[in-house]
Each structure stands twice: as C-alpha cells, then as structure tokens.
Ligand SMILES: O=C([O-])[C@@H](O)[C@@H](O)[C@H](O)[C@@H](O)C(=O)[O-]
C-alpha cells in the first residue's frame with residue numbers, strides 16, 4: 001500500500017461495542033418460544049470529524065468477543081478505506097478476503113445440532129456491524145445516504161415490509177418477566193396476548209394492517225399442525241383476499257405432507273418459506289426443489305441458500321425463488337450483490353430478520369433500497385418492539401406497509417445514547433448467554449425439547 005497517499009478521509013477515533021437487550025412477547029416458533037428479552041450487539045464509531053456511526057447485529061458472546069477483538073483494527077483506520085479495514089478483520093479470523101462462510105462459534109458449538117436461528121451466526125455478522133457503522137460515517141462525511149454507496153446506488157424511494165405474524169403463548173402462565181398484558185384491540189395490546197387459533201392470527205393480521213398498512217403477511221409456522229397453519233393463512237385471506245401471504249415452518253414439514261397440502265392450498269400462498277428441510281439423506285435444497293416441482297409453489301429461504309456456495313447449489317437445483325439475503329449475515333454489500341444477481345437471473349430478492357432495534361431497521365432499509373428490480377416485501381420483527389423500544393431519536397416508520405428511505409446522509413438515524421445506555425443496563429441484568437427458545441416453552445410444557453420435524457406446540 002502507498003502510505004504516502006494523501007487522503008481527506010476522517011479516521012476512526014474510537015470504537016465501542018455495546019451489547020443491549022430489549023423486551024419481547026412470547027412468540028412461538030419451531031425452537032420453542034421467545035423469552036421476555038432479546039439481545040443484540042451494537043457498534044458505535046466516533047470519527048475525527050466529530051461524527052458517530054452505528055451498526056447493529058445479533059446478540060451473543062461469540063459475536064461480542066469477535067467485535068471486541070476487531071477494535072484494534074478499526075481504531076485509527078481511515079473511514080474511506082473501510083474495505084481495507086473489513087478485510088483486515090476477515091484476515092484476523094483466518095478468512096480470505098470476501099469469504100462468506102467462517103463461523104464465529106467454537107468447533108464444539110458447531111458440532112451440536114444447529115437450530116434455525118443459529119444457522120446464520122457467523123463472521124459476516126461481525127463484518128456487518130463494523131461495515132454498517134463505517135458506511136454510516138462515510139455517508140455522513142460525503143453527504144450521501146448509505147444506499148447510494150451500495151451496489152448501483154439507490155433504486156427505490158420506499159421499501160415494502162411485511163407483517164411478521166407469530167402464534168403467541170400465554171406469557172402469564174410462565175412466571176417469566178414478560179410485560180403485563182393489556183386490554184384493548186389495537187396492535188400494541190394484541191401483540192402481548194395469547195393467539196393460538198386461525199381466527200386469532202387473522203385478528204393479529206388485521207391489527208398489524210390497521211397500524212402499519214401492510215399488504216404482505218408472513219406467519220411463523222412449525223408451531224401447529226401443518227393444516228392448521230394453512231387454515232390460519234386461509235383465515236387471513238378470507239378477510240383480505242388481496243393479501244400476499246406466506247408461512248415459514250423453518251423446514252419442519254415432512255415433504256410428503258407438504259406436497260399434499262401444497263397442492264390443495266398452494267393458491268393461498270404467494271410463496272412458501274422453508275416449507276421443508278433435509279430428509280432421508282437428502283439436503284434441504286434437494287427437498288425444497290422437489291416440493292417446488294410437485295406443487296408449483298414458489299419458495300423462499302433463510303436456511304438453505306445462506307452463502308454463495310449454498311446459493312450455487314440451490315440455483316443448480318432450482319430449489320429457491322426468493323433468497324432472503326439478510327444484510328446482517330450477508331453483509332450490506334453482499335446482500336446487495338445477491339440482489340443484483342437475483343435481478344439478472346430472474347430470482348426475487350428479499351430479507352430475513354430476527355428481533356432487532358431501529359438501527360437494524362435502517363440497515364435493512366438501505367440494503368433493500370439498493371436492491372434492483374422487483375423485490376418481495378422484507379421481513380422485520382420491528383412491529384413487536386415498535387412504540388416501546390428505540391435506540392435512535394426518531395426511528396424510521398412503517399407507513400402503508402413501507403419505510404420511506406431517509407434522504408439524510410449515512411444511515412439517516414441519530415443514536416440516542418441515553419436509550420442505548422439503558423438497553424445495555426438491561427442486558428447486564430438479563431443476558432443469559434446464547435438465545436435458547438426452549439426455556440420459555442418449558443414453562444408451558446415441562447421437559448419440552450426441540451425436534452426439527454415436529455411442531456413445537458401442537459404435539
Ligand atoms: O424470531 C423467530 O422466532 C424466527 O423464527 C427467527 O429466529 C428466524 O431466524 C427467522 O425469522 C426466519 O425467517 O426463519
């Protein structure tokens with residue numbers, strides 16, 4: 001490198017890694033139930049021109065430690081040379097430049113059965129946290145929004161989001177510290193109350209649509225019997241015939257049943273997300289391809305095409321129409337690169353999500369804003385936190401089912417340091433290591449264990 005190059009780039013003067021926690025409802029999934037708190041990791045960068053850049057990624061010790069290890073590589077670096085800094089972090093983990101597959105968890109962790117929400121935890125989460133914060137700083141320095149620095153630049157003014165619906169357990173029966181349940185029929189009251197039937201799911205869809213204007217709906221499945229989850233979709237469609245609906249059982253449905261019901265009810269679905277997973281020695285990609293061929297239902301995934309190598313296999317098999325390229329594990333740049341490929345190859349880009357704060361909402365928004373062509377409404381868990389949680393002064397808003405892309409420079413958000421300190425204090429009080437959704441489920445069903453092929457609640 002030529003050290004004599006003159007650069008007007010600001011430098012990073014300080015990097016802080018801050019684990020934070022927020023409150024959640026008792027959302028059910030294949031792995032159990034969300035506990036009363038979720039955790040995330042934040043990166044805050046200060047620059048020599050007096051600015052602050054921010055990034056947010058999943059919580060957990062592995063990512064936290066890897067981010068702390070990156071501090072020495074980030075501090076003192078030039079903001080405009082962010083690629084060089086990201087490559088240095090990759091190299092410090094033994095990854096090649098641009099490699100997408102290194103895990104940050106230990107070999108021992110990798111050896112145990114990985115649950116759906118663990119599949120996407122890897123070095124790219126670490127890269128993304130720093131990448132987002134550096135792009136935020138660079139955008140502010142140059143006076144342009146982050147989406148204009150990604151791929152071929154900004155492609156849309158609004159990003160469509162979907163209503164991510166969950167069956168909700170009765171948190172009062174758990175003895176855990178969930179927020180008190182409220183009376184009323186607006187979204188904020190309903191999101192904390194039990195919802196276990198098709199009509200209750202349709203009520204949630206109505207309340208979410210009323211509050212945020214959604215036209216797209218996703219039900220987290222793997223909880224009830226397959227036909228009951230499709231009955232919940234049918235209940236939404238009865239009330240909203242034009243709704244675009246999908247269901248995501250995280251690969252739990254046996255292929256035979258999924259094909260039989262997919263043929264009967266597939267017309268209700270805009271696409272099916274990870275309907276099936278590995279079976280009888282065949283990979284999830286092979287089984288998904290069989291499902292698709294047999295039912296003609298389009299498929300989406302955040303489980304079987306989660307990096308470039310898997311994408312290659314998936315494409316050769318014709319397994320997936322909609323890769324859900326969450327920037328938190330594809331990186332912001334990687335996610336947009338995949339969006340460009342989807343556009344050129346006739347696939348549809350979308351994004352997966354996990355519980356997140358409003359920093360991630362901005363990150364999703366900028367990545368999706370830079371995705372060319374027709375995209376599918378992207379996942380966000382934000383509706384389960386919106387109104388009570390925030391780490392920025394003015395979170396982006398979901399209006400008419402979409403977020404307007406901010407025209408302010410960088411990510412277009414302003415960190416609220418007091419709220420961040422409070423979320424960190426909560427983390428210190430409640431964090432219990434890695435996410436384990438079995439804990440809350442065992443409060444309802446003592447001795448409950450995860451089974452990737454059995455619904456978690458209706459057993
Ligand atoms: O929040 C959840 O329970 C979801 O199941 C999440 O963990 C998944 O990673 C994700 O949303 C998905 O689409 O599979």
Ligand SMILES: [Mg+2]
Nearest residue numbers: 248273274302
């Ligand atoms: Mg999914």
